[in-house]
Amino acid sequence: MKRFFVMLVLLAVILTSFAFAAKTKITYWQYFYETKKNTIDQLIKEFERQYPDIEVEHVTFPYANYNQKVASSIPAGVGPDVINLYYGWIPKYVTSGYLIPLPEDVFSKEYLQSQFFSFVSKGVEFNGKYYALPIAVRSLALFWNKKLFEKAGLDPEKPPTTLQELVEYAKKLTVYDKKGNIVQEGLTMQPSGQGHHWIREVLVREFGGVPYTSDARTVLYDKTGAGSDVLKFYTDLITVDRVGYPGFMNDDVTAFKAQKAAMTIDGSFRIGTLNKIKGLDWGVAELPSYLGVKSNFASFWANGITTNATKDPKKLEAAIKFIKFLSSPESMKLWLKNVGELPANPELAKQYFDDPVYGAFLRGLEYAHATFFVDESAQRQVMMDAVDKVVLKGIAPEIAWKEAAEEEQKVLDNFWSSVH
Amino acid sequence: MRLRQKKIITAYTFLAIPLLFFIVVRFYPMVYSFWLSFTDWDLISPKKNFIGLLNYINIFKDEVFVKAIINTLKYVAFGVPAVIIVSLYLALVLNRIKKFQGFYRLLYVMPYITPLVAVSWVWKWMYQQPPIGFINNLLTILGLDSQPFLMSTSQALPSIVVTTVWVNLGYCVIIFLAGLQTIPQEYIEAAKIDGANRRQILWRITIPLLNPIIVFLAVTQSITFLRIFTQVYNMTDQGSGGPLNSTKPLVLYIYQKAFMSFDMGTAATATVILFGIIMIITLVQMIILNKNIEY
Numbered sequence: 200m201k202r203f204f205v206m207l208v209l210l211a212v213i214l215t216s217f218a219f220a221a222k223t224k225i226t227y228w229q230y231f232y233e234t235k236k237n238t239i240d241q242l243i244k245e246f247e248r249q250y251p252d253i254e255v256e257h258v259t260f261p262y263a264n265y266n267q268k269v270a271s272s273i274p275a276g277v278g279p280d281v282i283n284l285y286y287g288w289i290p291k292y293v294t295s296g297y298l299i300p301l302p303e304d305v306f307s308k309e310y311l312q313s314q315f316f317s318f319v320s321k322g323v324e325f326n327g328k329y330y331a332l333p334i335a336v337r338s339l340a341l342f343w344n345k346k347l348f349e350k351a352g353l354d355p356e357k358p359p360t361t362l363q364e365l366v367e368y369a370k371k372l373t374v375y376d377k378k379g380n381i382v383q384e385g386l387t388m389q390p391s392g393q394g395h396h397w398i399r400e401v402l403v404r405e406f407g408g409v410p411y412t413s414d415a416r417t418v419l420y421d422k423t424g425a426g427s428d429v430l431k432f433y434t435d436l437i438t439v440d441r442v443g444y445p446g447f448m449n450d451d452v453t454a455f456k457a458q459k460a461a462m463t464i465d466g467s468f469r470i471g472t473l474n475k476i477k478g479l480d481w482g483v484a485e486l487p488s489y490l491g492v493k494s495n496f497a498s499f500w501a502n503g504i505t506t507n508a509t510k511d512p513k514k515l516e517a518a519i520k521f522i523k524f525l526s527s528p529e530s531m532k533l534w535l536k537n538v539g540e541l542p543a544n545p546e547l548a549k550q551y552f553d554d555p556v557y558g559a560f561l562r563g564l565e566y567a568h569a570t571f572f573v574d575e576s577a578q579r580q581v582m583m584d585a586v587d588k589v590v591l592k593g594i595a596p597e598i599a600w601k602e603a604a605e606e607e608q609k610v611l612d613n614f615w616s617s618v619h
Numbered sequence: 620m621r622l623r624q625k626k627i628i629t630a631y632t633f634l635a636i637p638l639l640f641f642i643v644v645r646f647y648p649m650v651y652s653f654w655l656s657f658t659d660w661d662l663i664s665p666k667k668n669f670i671g672l673l674n675y676i677n678i679f680k681d682e683v684f685v686k687a688i689i690n691t692l693k694y695v696a697f698g699v700p701a702v703i704i705v706s707l708y709l710a711l712v713l714n715r716i717k718k719f720q721g722f723y724r725l726l727y728v729m730p731y732i733t734p735l736v737a738v739s740w741v742w743k744w745m746y747q748q749p750p751i752g753f754i755n756n757l758l759t760i761l762g763l764d765s766q767p768f769l770m771s772t773s774q775a776l777p778s779i780v781v782t783t784v785w786v787n788l789g790y791c792v793i794i795f796l797a798g799l800q801t802i803p804q805e806y807i808e809a810a811k812i813d814g815a816n817r818r819q820i821l822w823r824i825t826i827p828l829l830n831p832i833i834v835f836l837a838v839t840q841s842i843t844f845l846r847i848f849t850q851v852y853n854m855t856d857q858g859s860g861g862p863l864n865s866t867k868p869l870v871l872y873i874y875q876k877a878f879m880s881f882d883m884g885t886a887a888t889a890t891v892i893l894f895g896i897i898m899i900i901t902l903v904q905m906i907i908l909n910k911n912i913e914y
Contacts, residue, residue, distance in 0.1 A: 264878070266878075267878045270662045270663050270878075270881060271662065291661075291663065291881060292663060294664070295661060295662075295663035295664035296664050296665075296666075297663055297664070376749070376750055378749065378759065378765075380748060380749045380750060380765070381748075382750060391856045391857045391859070444770075445770075445856065446747075446769070446770055446856060447748070448747075448751065449743065449744070449747070450856075574879070574880055576875070576879040576880070577879070577880060579857075580859060583856070583857075583859065583861065584861075584863055587772075587861065587862045587863050588863065591770070591771065591772055591862055591863065592772065592863070617661075
């Protein structure tokens with residue numbers, strides 16, 4: 200009888216210990232980028248060390264069509280608990296019922312506003328709730344080729360700081376052949392690259408306007424500030440000053456890498472690519488200001504929780520812990536070191552202001568805006584078309600700018616009408 | 620069971636397997652996308668609300684869709700006659716060569732077997748502005764003005780047609796060559812004896828006898844051009860079908876609606892309409908061109 204009892208207790212202990220030892224498993228999806236994948240793996244190891252009862256499965260997908268892959272796996276019923284997504288997709292994912300709002304007790308307004316740049320909390324907010332948190336953010340800056348500056352007789356350590364200087368320098372840096380064809384761009388002009396962001400969030404604001412209302416429902420760039428002067432400034436660089444054109448050397452990145460472009464406006468995500476080019480002596484500076492006004496475009500990928508995780512309260516809890524861990528300053532430090540993306544935490548960012556490479560980008564974050572995109576490719580197309588209309592068809596910038604605003608308003612209206 | 624019955628059952632059993640495959644992989648998705656065109660599905664949410672013919676009404680109000688239809692018809696109208704006429708000419712010339720025929724055939728087939736994406740990118744670079752663009756450099760040497768090609772709203776589509784014709788030539792040349800070699804030499808010799816000159820032989824004997832092949836190539840090339848996508852996606856800025864939608868074919872419109880705007884309802888609607896267009900053009904061609912010619 201006694202032995203039976205002992206066996207029973209032993210069995211009970213073994214069984215309950217199984218229950219305790221059963222780890223909560225959550226799945227995390229992101230797109231494949233070698234340094235990002237390796238850093239997440241490192242962070243997961245540290246996370247699992249801190250929370251031994253949680254196991255994180257890390258799955259990556261090729262970058263091209265990551266969005267499509269994620270979107271098509273959702274109706275198929277296979278999906279992660281925590282997902283890495285571009286902040287611009289949040290509206291779509293939320294209205295499709297895929298993301299859940301971040302629990303307000305853990306991720307309060309104060310938490311977001313103190314731990315992250317202001318454009319982050321605006322960028323992850325939808326209908327009054329927050330839906331994701333970034334580890335890192337990206338911003339734009341002016342890249343310049345020091346050797347080409349020297350060749351043109353300019354000081355290779357002094358990039359332009361105002362738009363007027365930018366135009367002056369670009370004109371001096373453009374090289375033509377005997378027939379008048381551009382063989383070296385002074386400044387890349389690629390709306391389909393970062394150009395449309397530069398127009399929308401930087402030039403519009405520097406010219407005194409605002410691109411959209413704060414609820415992102417109405418287009419304002421044709422009704423505020425200098426209106427179509429913004430488009431005229433951009434297209435004049437192509438048609439009048441002739442410092443570059445869309446598609447030169449196929450695109451702006453190729454032109455700059457091949458040292459056929461002296462200056463380009465690009466994002467911090469380009470640093471890794473440029474570092475690999477031998478013989479490319481480049482510098483980076485804050486975007487040129489205009490009439491004392493500075494602006495920048497910031498974007499970021501963020502981690503959100505899917506409805507999958509809500510199926511099990513333990514999973515949900517694990518997902519919340521994981522997201523909080525990923526967005527901690529320690530994780531951000533490691534991310535900056537390994538991936539080269541800027542920390543989303545303003546206090547942490549200040550520590551690197553004097554870095555020769557990251558400084559310009561980080562300082563730009565202080566006055567950056569993240570556009571609320573309801574359909575980024577459609578909204579980008581609007582700007583590309585506006586530039587093409589002026590450059591290829593000779594349409595007046597006033598008309599092209601107005602048509603762009605109307606076209607984009609349709610995209611916004613389409614989206615907002617489907618939300619309710 | 621008799622042997623004949625056994626054979627029949629065996630035959631049907633073997634036929635059932637590819638039939639099952641065809642139904643599941645081809646037929647079912649097609650019917651499903653027809654049904655999707657009557658919904659407002661956005662790919663991510665599980666909700667698919669039935670909205671009747673609303674998609675069909677709205678899609679024709681979309682200027683970009685109408686432009687895409689016009690572009691697609693332009694691709695067919697420029698591309699199919701070009702590819703058939705040029706490849707027929709090349710086949711007739713090649714048929715007269717004895718030496719090196721194999722070598723020339725290989726040369727013409729090579730564009731066809733090269734991956735289309737690689738072809739698109741190399742042509743994209745060739746179409747660049749001078750001094751980088753090979754074609755413009757040639758034009759300049761010949762004393763002509765350089766052309767914008769892919770950067771012009773009027774030249775971009777023809778430029779892509781040229782690339783596609785160049786690719787498809789090889790396939791058509793081989794098929795025509797095979798057809799030419801089935802024409803009995805007796806007809807040609809008899810005609811020569813009767814005093815027919817080369818032009819008469821070509822137009823009265825060779826081409827009429829090649830009619831089935833011409834129909835076959837016209838139909839298949841039309842379908843290929845109606846479904847053009849890869850070249851446009853790779854040769855335009857960010858695959859946008861530009862500049863200003865001047866090169867956007869229907870398939871690219873469908874792709875953008877489905878996977879960039881997540882508007883599956885509209886994408887499915889465009890797919891059904893494209894299906895209809897292909898069906899009509901194919902039937903028309905088969906009725907008009909199909910003449911039974913025997914001598």
